[in-house]
Amino acid sequence: MEKDKRIIFIDMILILISLYIAMLLRFDFRVPPGYIEFFKVSVIPVMIFTIFFNMLFKLYSNIWKYASIEELLSIIFSMTATNIVFIMYGYVITHTLLKYQFFRFPLTVHIIFWLLSVISLGGVRFFFRIIEGSNIGEKAVRRKKNLLIIGAGDAAAILIKEIKNKAGLNYKIVGLIDDNEKKIGKTIHGIKILGNRDLIIQVCRTNRVDEIMLAMPSVDKVTKSEILNICKQVTKNIKTMPGIYKIADDEIAVNKMRDIDINDLLGRESIKLDSKNIDKYIKGKNILVTGGGGSIGSEIARQIAKFEPKKILILDIYENNAYDLEMEFNRNYPHIDKQVIIASVRDKARINQIFKEHRPDVVFHAAAHKHVPLMESNVGDAIKNNILGTYNVAMCANKYRVDKFVLISTDKAVNPTNIMGATKRFCELIIQAINEVSETDYVAVRFGNVLGSNGSVIPLFKKQIEKGGPVTVTHPEITRFFMTIQEAAQLVIQAGGFAEGGEIFVLDMGKPVKMVELARDLITLSGFKPDKDIKIEFIGLRPGEKLYEELLIDEAGLTTTDHNKIFVEKPKDANIEFIEEAIKEFMNVDNMSREELIKLIQEKVPTYVRNKCY
Known part of the structure; x- marks a missing residue:
């Protein structure tokens, strides 16, 4: 409502200015005194006419951040109607009240006034659209997930490059964290290394970090555990990276850094069944x-x-x-x-x-x-x-x-x-x-x-991984x-x-899938190294259990x-x-x-x- 009142006030000012400039241009800036008098008695009525027709053509109910050719046509129709009524007003006022016909404006003043009012009223509205659009853009940036990357090595460099090259990933990288004091203050692909792990909580709170990615595929389990404990104090959205062996071929991808999806462990494409005969x-x-x-x-x-x-x-x-x-x-x-x-x-x-x-x-x-x-x-x-x-x-x-x-x-x-x-x-x-x-x-x-x-094996493996292992498999050769x-x-x-x-x-x-490979995949997807961070322990076949199912x-x-x-x-x-x-x-x-x-x-x-x- 406050915004509508401001636009109405702006319209009144623009109408006043447009009419005055139209009069000046028509008379080469030497306006006869009679027309000045007519201008004075016409300003308020013209403003009323304009506001009335603007409302009639819904110029104050449009959302101008979506302004288009239809809104411009509404301005043209409104100002055309305003000028027609203004001309009629001129005839009435000069013949009945002032008794001097020559005091009404000539047609050329109305044409110039129409043109200037369309340009000014339309211009200010499309200016608002530009401003609104800019605000939308800023909000879109703010709506992106603020991301903090832990680690400033090769893996982080590949990760930053991918995020920058793929706008659809919807991340804004606020910075990097690394314990190597020699790296602090430097940049990787334009992203600054802010400090060591002691700054994680401060950086997250200052920048309202939504998600943390650990780009430290080769770090030892103790260090990773310490850093994870810090990260958990500020966000639950923590993702990690697969093993260092994938970095050599630039295979690191953001979509690899996600929570465990058990469907990925299937070892084949999901089978889509049609609904025929159902x-x-x-x-x-x-x-x-x-x-x-x-x-x-x-x-x-x-x-x-x-x-x-x-x-x-x-x-x-x-x-x-x-x-x-x-x-x-x-x-x-x-x-x-x-x-x-x-x-x-x-x-x-x-x-x-x-x-x-x-x-x-x-x-x-x-x-x-x-x-x-x-x-x-x-x-x-x-x-x-x-x-x-x-x-x-x-x-x-x-x-x-x-x-x-x-x-x-x-x-x-x-x-x-x-x-x-x-x-x-x-x-x-x-x-x-x-x-x-x-x-x-x-x-x-x-x-x-x-x-x-x-009761399936996946939830069991996940619980074992959460506790730090070991992950128990009955036999090295068992498949399912x-x-x-x-x-x-x-x-x-x-x-x-x-x-x-x-x-x-x-x-x-x-x-069939080898159970030990399934365990290794699940450990890797959880951000750990099989047999190093999380041990795999073979406990022997249980009563009645086969090595191979049919x-x-x-x-x-x-x-x-x-x-x-x-x-x-x-x-x-x-x-x-x-x-x-x-x-x-x-x-x-x-x-x-x-x-x-x-x-x-x-x-x-x-x-x-x-x-x-x-």
Whole structure:
């Protein structure tokens, strides 16, 4: 409002000056006294006319930092209207009040006045645009992240050069810090070395530093730890640089200096799965996700929400994760009809009640115990949760005529050497056997380790690195297949679209990753040197653990699908009588010893070889 008043005042001054100059120019600076008198009685009315038409053409409501040709046209229209009314005013005032016609201005004065007023009013507004634009530019500079670089060596020089050459990086380097007293006061690519580590806090507070980058790839762990402790007092945004070996080839890049992104440790490009055949079995349907609060189950639910289901049922025994997911859905998918159900897949009566009440059209069964070492020492619970839980849900799917049932399986089900893998293999047998006698399409989806999921190796490695090591790896040669949570969820949903019944779908996950190399990469990305700053310790294979995981039982039975990264293992002969008889035996687990349970599993899963390592 104050700014509008100032512009109105400026307009009044400019109109006065423009009219007076127009009069002077018309009469060669020798204005007859009669016209001076007319000027005096005309100034106030002309100002009123101008302000009125300026308001009419919205010249005081425009944001002039965005001024363009449209605003200039508004000025022309306003001043044209002002001059027309001014001419009419001249006729009226001279004929009715002053009675002397010659006192009104000649037409040439109006033309000059029109020209000068357009130039002056337009000029001052575009001048404001220039000033506003300049202020915007200054603000943009201020909005850039103020960056302090620790280290003033070759790495810092490469880093500064890249930041200066790439304006889009949005950094303003406030200076360099280095403990070498001989460097202090000198510059690198125009950036001054301000002082040693003792000045870090002062420099950060004085310059409002947003981010600190440590360009000291070869510094020892003790020195880096001391400097990090200082930096943490002023900002949490601290990034570091990979090893010195990359500097020789000028490979240092700002995008390398970032927080750890586990997807970068995949060892291959992320697989993008298309949505073909998904709409027709998800859209408008009731979808049940068991284990819906877990890493895979919750991501399946998120992906399903994109395909407009009628309702999503999230079933989990652990209320905290399920509650968090419900709150997330309330924020991100408020239009989706959803319900969280707290229940155990072991509870046959409760599962039956849920199916009877909600009548799901599609079931994604992700509920399972998955930790290999824990299941080795808790065989009975692995059987009850994985085998009996799957049987309960699968039989209800058949009873209530579910369209599709998708089981989440694992690479550990292939030639299993542990209880977890053996129970999941029997789950595959369950869905293949029921598929033979049911109208429901039962399929399994098999994949490897999921990066970042609860209980996966990445969070463990990160915690070990945060504590200074060591990072523990079971064996120097152990390898695993890896995929992201998003890939896993999309594969599961995609497989449901391909399902005809009884198949086991497998993702082409590329080459297996060596766990020791994964550990080294994670240590490096965290800004440390493997085996020097952070030690890697080999602790030996755990009970039931393989050196190499497999994804297929019989590669000869492998066929392709419409997606070039999804393959299918054709259904095997499955016997529902065998499954039902085995389930009766498994229901007696509480009365059996651990060794008896292991023997029973070996009988029902012939491919299970206890503690065999490949």
